[in-house]
Amino acid sequence: MTVNTINLRSTKTLTDYVKTVDRMRTLAKQLSELSKIEAKLRPEVLEEIGDRREIAVRGQVRILEPSVKESIGQADGEKTVEVFRAIGLPLNTRSAEYVAPASFSKLVRDGLVPDELIKRTSETIVVVH
Secondary structure, X not given: OOOOXXXXXXXXXXXXXXHHHHHXXXXXXXXXXXXXXXXXXXXXXXXXXXXXXXXXXXXEEEEEEEEEEEEEEEOOHHHHHHHHHHHOOOOEOOOOOEOOHXXXXXXXXXXXXXXXXXXXXXXXXXXXX
């Protein structure tokens, strides 16, 4: 019968790494919970602040302003590839041809992508200064 022994001794580096990963997991969960609370409060806050509002929080003046956050995406990936190929815009070809989201956004900002390929979404957020 063979008995395997397990070395449970750690080094400072291994211990620090595990503590860091555990802390990241905890913070990610907290961020997720806080994001849900923020999303729930946002509509009422937007109503209250109008175009801009200054408030005092913990003795500091904070400025709250609405801001529109715009996202750009592809309306139809296959059609985008066809049109990009036809008009000579770059395609990624690692496997099947596709247009990478970052490349697509840059080309949209440069005014090179036809409007029918662009899916725009916007969301009003609150910026706290």
